[in-house]
Amino acid sequence: MSDARPFHAAHGTRALAARLAELVARAERPLTVMEICGTHTHAIAAAGLRRLLPEGLRLVSGPGCPVCVTPVDYLDHAIALARRPGTTVCTFGDLVRVPGSSSTLERERAAGADVRVCYSPRDALRVAREHPDRAVVFLAVGFETTLPTIAAALEEAEVEGLANLSLLCGGKLIEPPLRALLGDGGVHVDAFLLPGHVSVILGADFYRFLVDDYGVPCAVAGFAPVDVMLALCELAEQHARGAARVANLYPRAVTAAGNRAAQQLLARTFAPVDTRWRGLGEIPRSGLALRPELAHRDAARFAVDVEPPREPRGCRCGEVLKGAIEPPACPLYGKTCTPDAPVGACMVSSEGTCAAWHRYRALEEVAS
Amino acid sequence: MSADERVLLGHGAGGRLTGELVRGLFLPALANPHLATLSDAAVLPELPAGGRPALTTDAFVVDPLLFPGGDLGYLSVCGTVNDLAVAGAVPRSLTWALILEEGLPRDVLERLTAGAAKAARQAGVQVVAGDTKVVPRGKADGAFAVTAGLGVVPSGRECGDEFVRAGDRVVVSGSVGDHGATVMAARHGLGSATLRSDCAPLRALVDAVYEAGVAPRCMHDPTRGGLATTLNEVAARAELAIELDEAALPIRAEVAAVCELLGLDPLYLACEGRAVFVVAPEEEETLLAVLRDHELGQGAAGIGRVTQRRERGVRVVLRTAAGGLRPLDLLSGMDLPRIC
CATH class of the missing domain: 3.30.1330.10 (PurM-like, N-terminal domain)
Structure with a gap:
């Protein structure tokens, strides 16, 4: 297997771990690295990488799990749409278990609502074609990674004249929350481990603002263990030297300029809008709404009663998402909030920080 | 008709x-x-x-x-x-x-x-x-x-999780996750020329094991929930723990690829023609030889060992190829696909 998957090779990871320890020891201050992306959080836990990290290096998770940052009122809106007669809600799987104020899409489905899990927005196109008599609503959450495929499906529906497909827009942009985090003052981050797949779309140059405006070292990384360790070495080296640049350590997938066609597709379909984030609150021009000429595709036009949002009492997902606290600091973590019965969004998705910790924590205490 | x-x-x-x-x-x-x-x-x-x-x-x-x-x-x-x-x-x-x-x-x-x-x-x-x-x-x-x-x-044959002992070895008869990955791929139009279910009747394979004089402590077919779930159940019933070696796990490249695309973990995908055995350490080599000699066991591999109980209820641990450790817990609800 190691031949087929060179970026998973154990010897490579171990060699990099040794190098990382040297680099971290060389710096005068400890290093706090934020991994922005849920897939990194998950990949680090799945490979058991935390065990290999030296003292003096702390990894914190940022706001890059699309399910986790989706606020409760969005879920309530989706649940209200699922209850609407003649409506089919299509969604990525993670969202069905995320608690809204008083229900989940999973519970609504059991109660008779037509909620379907899709792997791709094109699955929603197929559902819309097969059921011309139903209003098909796709839950458009995600970052610049996921949104182009949703835009492409919508464009296909337009060309085809498929009138019954709409989006409930909950898309997010990655730049505004990073600026909000760095401007906040409440969270200390020395360096960013930047997500590989969103960078395929945006390009490595996109992150120059982190260096130019905030002087923070950055590395774009893939998701295999070697990718992650290589990027951490790069960040530790920049940190030790007091330098800051955007290093692209995922050049097999990421270019400087990104995927222009996908960027243009996004711009044709969506326009920035003020939006709320779980944990981060309202951030100006951080969300994506449909452009005015696509208003007929906006599921917000359906009149439904959305219940007033109610956050679960005691849930500290918001601070977890900012990297301000680690999951065990939340009073619900591992007690009333577990992967079997998640209270907060960070425990639902496998990419959620709390879910990843929950898997890992058990290990920490049994490590031989 | x-x-x-x-x-x-x-x-x-x-x-x-x-x-x-x-x-x-x-x-x-x-x-x-x-x-x-x-x-x-x-x-x-x-x-x-x-x-x-x-x-x-x-x-x-x-x-x-x-x-x-x-x-x-x-x-x-x-x-x-x-x-x-x-x-x-x-x-x-x-x-x-x-x-x-x-x-x-x-x-x-x-x-x-x-x-x-x-x-x-x-x-x-x-x-x-x-x-x-x-x-x-x-x-x-x-x-x-x-x-x-x-x-x-048959008279005299004893086999069950209660016979498992710390130090025993864990052996699987072939690559894991093939059936689950094939079915998921077929649902999503991701078929490949070489991806196929491992579905097969295991009777002849198990017969061969007993005929060779190997007496497994226990055997299981890791169907729903896959290898990880099956071994969690073994460890729970035996009141012991199991440590798997990721580098030794037989996983086909095409299965790994489908899993990466769909956000699945092959260790939780169903096998329908594989057996997992726990055997005394001195029987591991014979068992592997018997399995590899049979058409249904050519991809057999020793994948781990039984250890004493671990704290906090962690029953199965994966020693990752990268050198880390990761608990393999039971699934919560359905295995949901990742969205990005």
């Missing part, structure tokens, strides 16, 4: 149409003297002296009904035979009941029946009783199968 015919509600009503289906399709395909009597119950021969009967039941709802490497019929007989075989029993007789959705194409039903017959032949078992019900369109998803299986545990 001609090729474009479909199953009608009447095929399950017990009348003339049902009779046609039984005599025209099921009896010829599954031919054996017990079934041929069409009596209310099959009266079976006496069991071998000293043998203990083993009885199992299972329900099958796979979607799609036909997939590379198998079909609902083949799967249902294999699954039942395998449950018996890994309990240490020699499988003998099965019942096979179908719940069909009105409108199911006749040729699909014929393929499912042929699949069941093929698996029964391969496993040396007889389908001695059956039933067919048809429900209105929309009340079932094509076809469901329900089975019962009867086998005999």
Whole structure:
């Protein structure tokens, strides 16, 4: 297997771990690295990488799990749409278990609502074609990674004249929350481990603002263990030297300029809008709404009663998402909030920080 | 019935149409003297002296009904035979009941029946009783199968999780996750030329193990929930822990690729033709040699060992190829796909 998957090779990871320890020891201050992306959080836990990290290096998770940052009122809106007669809600799987104020899409489905899990927005196109008599609503959450495929499906529906497909827009942009985090003052981050797949779309140059405006070292990384360790070495080296640049350590997938066609597709379909984030609150021009000429595709036009949002009492997902606290600091973590019965969004998705910790924590205490 | 015919509600009503289906399709395909009597119950021969009967039941709802490497019929007989075989029993007789959705194409039903017959032949078992019900369109998803299986545990054979000891070795008979990945890929149009279900009856493989004088502590077929779930259950019942070595796990490249695309973990995907064994350390080499010598065990590998209990209820731990450790817990709810 190691031949087929060179970026998973154990010897490579171990060699990099040794190098990382040297680099971290060389710096005068400890290093706090934020991994922005849920897939990194998950990949680090799945490979058991935390065990290999030296003292003096702390990894914190940022706001890059699309399910986790989706606020409760969005879920309530989706649940209200699922209850609407003649409506089919299509969604990525993670969202069905995320608690809204008083229900989940999973519970609504059991109660008779037509909620379907899709792997791709094109699955929603197929559902819309097969059921011309139903209003098909796709839950458009995600970052610049996921949104182009949703835009492409919508464009296909337009060309085809498929009138019954709409989006409930909950898309997010990655730049505004990073600026909000760095401007906040409440969270200390020395360096960013930047997500590989969103960078395929945006390009490595996109992150120059982190260096130019905030002087923070950055590395774009893939998701295999070697990718992650290589990027951490790069960040530790920049940190030790007091330098800051955007290093692209995922050049097999990421270019400087990104995927222009996908960027243009996004711009044709969506326009920035003020939006709320779980944990981060309202951030100006951080969300994506449909452009005015696509208003007929906006599921917000359906009149439904959305219940007033109610956050679960005691849930500290918001601070977890900012990297301000680690999951065990939340009073619900591992007690009333577990992967079997998640209270907060960070425990639902496998990419959620709390879910990843929950898997890992058990290990920490049994490590031989 | 001609090729474009479909199953009608009447095929399950017990009348003339049902009779046609039984005599025209099921009896010829599954031919054996017990079934041929069409009596209310099959009266079976006496069991071998000293043998203990083993009885199992299972329900099958796979979607799609036909997939590379198998079909609902083949799967249902294999699954039942395998449950018996890994309990240490020699499988003998099965019942096979179908719940069909009105409108199911006749040729699909014929393929499912042929699949069941093929698996029964391969496993040396007889389908001695059956039933067919048809429900209105929309009340079932094509076809469901329900089975019962009867086998005999030979006198003196002891096999079960309670016999597992710390220091024992864990061996799997071939690559893991093939069936689950194949079915998921088929659902999403991601088929590849080489991706196919491992679905197979394990009876002959288990026979070969005992004939070679190996006495496994326990055996399991890691079906629903995959290898990780099966080993969690073993460790829980044995009140011990299991440590797996990621680098030793046989996972096909195409299975790993499908899993990466769909956000799945091959260790939690069903196998339908694999056995996982726990054996005393001194028997591991012999077991591996026997398995690799058999057509169903060519990809066999030693994948881990049994250890003393760990704290905090962690039962199965994966030593990752990168050198880290990761608990392999039970799944929470359904295995949900990642979205980015």
